[in-house]
Amino acid sequence: xxxxxxxxxxxxxxxxxxxxxxxxxxxxxxxxxxxxxxxxxxxxxxxxxxxxxxxxxxxxxxxxxxxxxxxxxxxxxxxxxxxxxxxxxxxxxxxxxxxxxxxxxxxxxxxxxxxxxxxxxxxxxxxxxxxxxxxxxxxxxxxxxxxxxxxxxxxxxxxxxxxxxxxxxxxxxxxxxxxxxxxxxxxxxxxxxxxxxxxxxxxxxxxxxxxxxxxxxxxxxxxxxxxxxxxxxxxxxxxxxxxxxxxxxxxxxxxxxxxxxxxxxxxxxxxxxxxxxxxxxxxxxxxxxxxxxxxxxxxxxxxxxxxxxxxxxxxxxxxxxxxxxxxxxxxxxxxxxxxxxxxxxxxxxxxxxxxxxxxxxxxxxxxxxxxxxxxxxxxxxxxxxxxxxxxxxxxxxxxxxxxxxxxxxxxxxxxxxxxxxxxxxxxxxxxxxxxxxxxxxxxxxxxxxxxxxxxxxxxxxxxxxxxxxxxxxxxxxxxx
Numbered sequence: 122x123x124x125x126x127x128x129x130x131x132x133x134x135x136x137x138x139x140x141x142x143x144x145x146x147x148x149x150x151x152x153x154x155x156x157x158x159x160x161x162x163x164x165x166x167x168x169x170x171x172x173x174x175x176x177x178x179x180x181x182x183x184x185x186x187x188x189x190x191x192x193x194x195x196x197x198x199x200x201x202x203x204x205x206x207x208x209x210x211x212x213x214x215x216x217x218x219x220x221x222x223x224x225x226x227x228x229x230x231x232x233x234x235x236x237x238x239x240x241x242x243x244x245x246x247x248x249x250x251x252x253x254x255x256x257x258x259x260x261x262x263x264x265x266x267x268x269x270x271x272x273x274x275x276x277x278x279x280x281x282x283x284x285x286x287x288x289x290x291x292x293x294x295x296x297x298x299x300x301x302x303x304x305x306x307x308x309x310x311x312x313x314x315x316x317x318x319x320x321x322x323x324x325x326x327x328x329x330x331x332x333x334x335x336x337x338x339x340x341x342x343x344x345x346x347x348x349x350x351x352x353x354x355x356x357x358x359x360x361x362x363x364x365x366x367x368x369x370x371x372x373x374x375x376x377x378x379x380x381x382x383x384x385x386x387x388x389x390x391x392x393x394x395x396x397x398x399x400x401x402x403x404x405x406x407x408x409x410x411x412x413x414x415x416x417x418x419x420x421x422x423x424x425x426x427x428x429x430x431x432x433x434x435x436x437x438x439x440x441x442x443x444x445x446x447x448x449x450x451x452x453x454x455x456x457x458x459x460x461x462x463x464x465x466x467x468x469x470x471x472x473x474x475x476x477x478x479x480x481x482x483x484x485x486x487x488x489x490x491x492x493x494x495x496x497x498x499x500x501x502x503x504x505x506x507x508x509x510x511x512x513x514x515x516x517x518x519x520x521x522x523x524x525x526x527x528x529x530x531x532x533x534x535x536x537x538x539x540x541x542x543x544x545x546x547x548x549x550x551x552x553x554x555x556x557x558x559x560x561x562x563x564x565x566x567x568x569x570x571x572x573x574x575x576x577x578x579x580x581x582x583x584x585x586x587x588x589x590x591x592x593x594x595x596x597x598x599x600x601x
Contacts, residue, residue, distance in 0.1 A: 265304055268304050269308040272291070272294055272304065272305060272308060276311065276314075277289060277314075279313065279340060280314055280340035280370035282314040282315060282316035282341075282342045283314060283316070285318070285326060291305055291312060294311070306333060309334050309335030309337045310334075311333075312330045312331075312333040312334040313334045313338065313339055313340060314341075314342075314370075315327060315330045315331070315334075315339065315340070315341055315342070317342065317361070318344050327360055327361065336367070338368075338369035338391050339364060339370075340369060340370035340371075341361055341370070341372065342372040343373050343374050344374065345374045345398060362385050365387055365392075366387075366388060366391070367391060368389050369391045369392060369394075371392065371394070372395070373395070373396070373397055375397060382397075382416060386416050386417070386419075387419065388419045389417065389420040389423070390421065390422070391422065392417070392420040392423050393422050393423060393424060393425065394423070394424070394426070394427075394445075395423065395425075396429070397426075398429040398430065415437035416436055416437070416438060417438055417439055418439055421442075423439060424443055424445060425443065425445035425446070426438065426443055426445075426446055426447070427446075427447040428447070428448055428449065429450060431451070440459070440463045441462070441464060442465070443463050443465065443466060444465060444468065445469070446460075446466055446468075446470075447469075447471075448460075448470070448471050448472065448473070449496075450474055451472070451473060452473070452474060453473045453474070453506060456473050456506075457483075457485065457509070460485045461483070461485065463487070464486070464487065464488070465489055467489055467491050467492065468490075468491065468492045469487070469492070469494070470493075470494040471493075471494070471495055472496035473503070485509050485510050486511045488511075488513060488514060489514055490510075490512040490514060490515055491514055491516045491517065492515075492516065492517040492518075493510065493512060493518050495507055495519065495521065496519075497521035497552075497554070503520065503521055504520070504523060504534045504535070504538075507520060507538055508538060510538075511542055512542050512544060513542055513543050513544055514544065515542060516545070516546065517548045517550075518546055518548070518549050518550070519549075519550040519552065520549075520550075521551075521552050522551055532566070532567070532571075535571075547574070547576065548574070548575070548576040548577075548578070549571055549574045549576070549578070550577075550580060551577075551580070552580045552581075553579070553580070564579055576589065
């Protein structure tokens with residue numbers, strides 16, 4: 122029995138030793154972990170003066186005891202600073218409120234509120250007056266009819282066509298103010314002269330102007346396109362053809378469509394003048410009619426025509442009713458043929474080219490012609506062409522200076538022509554393409570040769586510079 126008891130006691134003693142050993146180990150491990158926790162905490166908190174890499178608990182404890190008072194003092198100082206800032210903010214707010222109350226009391230005593238209202242009223246009145254001055258229009262006190270007439274005189278004189286936009290255009294008048302716009306849009310005579318650029322032939326601008334022109338007679342001018350080929354098709358806009366009953370002055374550019382001229386035919390009761398600029402000689406090549414076709418026969422007031430570059434041999438015009446005719450850059454043969462038919466001409470301007478054929482031997486009898494202008498253009502002897510005219514009623518004559526002969530020959534030919542036709546010439550205008558020829562000797566000789574003509578002019582055609590040759594100049598030359 123005693124042996125078994127001893128064995129049990131020995132077992133209990135062993136178990137107790139194991140327990141004690143375990144407890145000691147646990148205490149040691151806990152101490153190590155505690156020191157590690159303290160070290161980690163110190164490293165994160167970051168106390169000033171603490172070595173974050175302390176190697177023992179005792180060293181770390183000493184450093185913490187030293188750093189804690191410093192940290193507490195810093196927190197207290199920061200707390201005191203924030204409290205002082207809050208107090209200062211409250212103090213400033215109170216001071217501002219006090220000053221505002223004092224200003225309000227002072228304003229009531231001085232009447233500042235009423236002064237502010239007075240200033241606002243004056244500023245409002247000033248703004249209204251300024252706005253009135255900006256919109257002030259002297260025309261506003263005039264009757265609408267007078268303003269409309271003033272607007273008409275802003276534009277180029279009718280039938281000259283103003284630009285569609287910009288300076289001297291009626292559209293510019295619509296951009297000034299509402300009143301001007303209303304007056305301009307209600308004045309049809311502002312919109313009666315329309316210049317039609319090629320790029321606007323198919324646009325609504327022309328239609329707008331035609332609508333604004335009301336029932337006024339029209340002046341229409343079609344510009345020449347900038348780029349053309351032999352296959353170009355230039356058609357008269359149908360929008361203006363429908364208004365042909367209102368045509369008064371018409372200027373057309375025709376390229377290579379003979380039928381184009383025939384398509385616009387119809388009653389033209391107001392038509393007075395027409396200009397045809399023909400791009401190609403399609404009068405011969407493209408118009409094929411077995412009989413002569415007459416156009417503009419329904420234009421009883423047509424009295425003036427201008428042809429440029431080419432004519433229309435296969436198309437007849439009412440030549441006998443014309444009183445003014447211009448043939449510019451037209452072959453001499455065609456000029457002669459047309460002038461034979463215009464027996465009632467009063468004014469004629471001719472710029473022929475090509476040479477004068479021997480076949481042109483018939484005299485051009487124009488018994489009513491009062492004004493004749495001959496323009497030299499690279500070709501025929503204009504004086505030779507002038508010799509075919511029989512014009513007893515001639516009063517005004519313009520001729521180019523003869524480049525091929527001397528002055529005496531030119532003066533002799535001109536004097537012979539005047540004597541042949543038996544006219545009482547009132548004005549002679551001699552043109553030259555050389556400014557250097559305007560010398561006193563030449564001018565004086567002209568004066569002596571044509572002393573019986575009341576007015577004599579010498580003109581430089583490229584600069585339009587002109588001088589009137591008087592008898593005084595002749596006397597001065599003689600004295601010198």
